Amino acid sequence: MVEEQKKITLDAESPVKAPVTSPVPVPAPVAKDVTEEKVENLSPEKVSDDSKALVLVEKPVEPEVKKSSSASLDRDVKLADLSKEKTLSFIKAWEDSEKSKAENKAEKKTSDVHAWENSKKANVEAQLRKIEEQLEKKKGEYAEKMKNKVAAIHKEAEERRAMIEAKRGEDILKAEETAAKYRATGIVPKATCGCF
16 A cells, blocks of 8 residues: 555656656757657667656646646646545555454454353353262262161061061970870870861
């Protein structure tokens, strides 16, 4: 952009400075025009590159009043173009600035949402861990209760077994005593069951 402005500035200045630098001392006896002599002496490469500059510098042979008016018109047009380009560059810079502001704002909001999401996830995970710990604690408590119940049932079963064994021992002892009594008396016992 700066190069374009310099180029436009140089182009704007060249028509104004051209009349000052163009007078070349020419010997009086030579009848050739200066522009024709310069064009003839230049190599083909220079003519193609600088021909426009030579034409612009050497072309006006009109009265000086017209030169200044056309030069001032060219200058005004170039200054208007320069002003327009400057305005457009300011607008472009403003647009780029606004776009970058919008992108930065959106990125900041996105990062805020991401941070909010992470904090909420962390809270939920903490609650889940707390609940899992509570469940593990309850599971341990229930397991302990169940073990205690199993132990109590086993104890009661052992007591019942002991009672049954004691009853069996008593019944056997009673049967032996009754059998001994029947042997001593010689009485045959009655069958308690009707199958004999």
